[in-house]
Amino acid sequence: MRKPLWILTIAAASLGGYLALSQFTLPEGPGQEVVLAKCQACHDIGFVARERLSRERWDAIINEMVIRGLQVTPEERATILDYLATYLGTEPPPAPPPIQAAAPKTGAQVYANCQGCHGPQGEGNPPAFPPLKGHVENLLKAEGGREYLLLAVLYGVQGEVQIMGQNYTGIMPGFAWLSDDELALVLNHLAAWGAPQGFKPFTPEEVKAARAKALAPEEVLKLRQGLKRP
Amino acid sequence: MEKVNRRTTLKLMGMGVALLAAGGRGLAQQTPTADQLVKGKNPKMIVLSQRPVVMETPYDLLVSNPERTPKEILYIRNNVDLPGYNTVEGANLEGWKVEVSGLVDKPFTFEAKELLSLPQHEVTMVLQCSGNGRTLYNPRPSGNPWKRGGMGNVTFRGVRLKDLLAAKGVKLGEKAYYITAHASRQGNAPEFVRSVPIHALENALLALSMNGEPLPAVHGGPVRLVFPGYFGVNNVKWVEKIEFTEGENTTTEQVPRYRVPTIPNAAIPFLPQEPGKTYPYTLQNSRPNWLVTLNSFIFAPLEGQTVEGPYVRVEGVAFNDGIVPIVSVEVSTNGGRTWHQAQLERQEKSFGWLRWRTTVYLRSGEHEIMARAWDAAGRSQPLDGNIAWNERGYEYSGVMRVKFTVA
Numbered sequence: 001m002r003k004p005l006w007i008l009t010i011a012a013a014s015l016g017g018y019l020a021l022s023q024f025t026l027p028e029g030p031g032q033e034v035v036l037a038k039c040q041a042c043h044d045i046g047f048v049a050r051e052r053l054s055r056e057r058w059d060a061i062i063n064e065m066v067i068r069g070l071q072v073t074p075e076e077r078a079t080i081l082d083y084l085a086t087y088l089g090t091e092p093p094p095a096p097p098p099i100q101a102a103a104p105k106t107g108a109q110v111y112a113n114c115q116g117c118h119g120p121q122g123e124g125n126p127p128a129f130p131p132l133k134g135h136v137e138n139l140l141k142a143e144g145g146r147e148y149l150l151l152a153v154l155y156g157v158q159g160e161v162q163i164m165g166q167n168y169t170g171i172m173p174g175f176a177w178l179s180d181d182e183l184a185l186v187l188n189h190l191a192a193w194g195a196p197q198g199f200k201p202f203t204p205e206e207v208k209a210a211r212a213k214a215l216a217p218e219e220v221l222k223l224r225q226g227l228k229r230p
Numbered sequence: 231m232e233k234v235n236r237r238t239t240l241k242l243m244g245m246g247v248a249l250l251a252a253g254g255r256g257l258a259q260q261t262p263t264a265d266q267l268v269k270g271k272n273p274k275m276i277v278l279s280q281r282p283v284v285m286e287t288p289y290d291l292l293v294s295n296p297e298r299t300p301k302e303i304l305y306i307r308n309n310v311d312l313p314g315y316n317t318v319e320g321a322n323l324e325g326w327k328v329e330v331s332g333l334v335d336k337p338f339t340f341e342a343k344e345l346l347s348l349p350q351h352e353v354t355m356v357l358q359c360s361g362n363g364r365t366l367y368n369p370r371p372s373g374n375p376w377k378r379g380g381m382g383n384v385t386f387r388g389v390r391l392k393d394l395l396a397a398k399g400v401k402l403g404e405k406a407y408y409i410t411a412h413a414s415r416q417g418n419a420p421e422f423v424r425s426v427p428i429h430a431l432e433n434a435l436l437a438l439s440m441n442g443e444p445l446p447a448v449h450g451g452p453v454r455l456v457f458p459g460y461f462g463v464n465n466v467k468w469v470e471k472i473e474f475t476e477g478e479n480t481t482t483e484q485v486p487r488y489r490v491p492t493i494p495n496a497a498i499p500f501l502p503q504e505p506g507k508t509y510p511y512t513l514q515n516s517r518p519n520w521l522v523t524l525n526s527f528i529f530a531p532l533e534g535q536t537v538e539g540p541y542v543r544v545e546g547v548a549f550n551d552g553i554v555p556i557v558s559v560e561v562s563t564n565g566g567r568t569w570h571q572a573q574l575e576r577q578e579k580s581f582g583w584l585r586w587r588t589t590v591y592l593r594s595g596e597h598e599i600m601a602r603a604w605d606a607a608g609r610s611q612p613l614d615g616n617i618a619w620n621e622r623g624y625e626y627s628g629v630m631r632v633k634f635t636v637a
Contacts, residue, residue, distance in 0.1 A: 053372055155262065155266070158313050159314050170417055171313050177261055
């Protein structure tokens, strides 16, 4: 009599987990970082994460994306295809490696989400994507800049901005689907390229508190316009 | 003992439901709501993608506005986003220019505000993503997981493209077989180009307003080139260039996306595929998602509802490409063994949806109701929608079935 109850509870719990994770989270596996970097330059990772396609279909989709502007080396292309066909294929993916106790995520790993647009070293790609190196430091020096930076990463920014003498009119998407820990890690990764004296690292608690604000990208832009820069 | 166990089961089920609900809330917290992404949208809209913006109308909201779909709940399927255009407010007409070129004797560029001084026309039409209903295909095709809320019925107002051409004294070349429209690329937006056959010129409208208000920026304002009777993707938002061309354009929006397999020049709407198989789309072996497929939707009762009996009001909407009238909508309460005709709101052909209703006599218990439409060209809907399975899941039009309970 007890067994079915257990099964029911476990089923419900794992379904909950599946729902919470599936839409935006890519399964861990070799190539995950390249996929994050390349695909998110143009669209939500959800377009990728929710699909379950054959290798043949993924191959065709990469071709389509190349026509639409995806830039990959043959090696990167092969890595991406292997990852997609293995972890988002029509067959269940291989069992994840046994839990490694000593492998906490690093800010550099989370930065994979950003580097497709902002470059591996935060150098940017003008005139489409602004640099982060130097720019983030300037923001952190401004009054309210720290909070703005966090909100920009969390909710995105939309509208015209001027950064280091260059106009940018693109769209910075929000990354609210990353965890509080991951967001704190990536923000500190940006700050490691340059931060004012006495900079205190971002904390997951600070990210959590910022989630309560629920801003639209245009509102984040207004915050930017109100910053008092040194 | 039996009783205790059942109670425990219920309790645990309750926990499961609570867990699911919490999971849903957790997710909602992590991803922005519709009103955060697009100013003025109803927060209940289902966000399928933040970038480009894709959101679906929850079915209960869709059916609670059976005449016209308000801008706050109209679905969005952007392929490109323009920075600053994520709002249901109108966009600035000032300075917006549109080029008309290709196979015309005198190419020209006009200011969007010039349109205000030309005769205005109004058209009520169904705007529907050709992927609407995609989740009903099995196995699951690739693409946004639309249920049935990727559509709406709206009224556009603006200037007919043919009137503009006449006002400018412009004549089309002999080989102007297609109208190819380009969306603006401001803010480094990727290109978005779509071609429709020249047939569409008859009703093509440079829309400046929707539902009596300035055309929402997120729905293509200040100017959208709409083609009544054509699927959503063809109605190019933020239009900045209109070309008359001999062939279809060859960007990915035209091929391989937004097409279904077919045999050219053969009288079959699509070439059935073995579900799960791939297809080598070319301009020759497939056709674009152009004309809206005949379809009907049940607006009441809703799935899972409990209604009073024994006389049950059944109602919904039906639409096609507007080329011929819809002549009948039938409902069945016995799995398609017998059908009886619903009353139609009107007899004329139209680009908008028409409402239908009927009353059926049903005893207490669980029931399933089906609805299917017929038009004057003899077209109808497949009982098994999966017959049209295609790898990107376009143009689902299978007969809708709704399960409900009569009290």
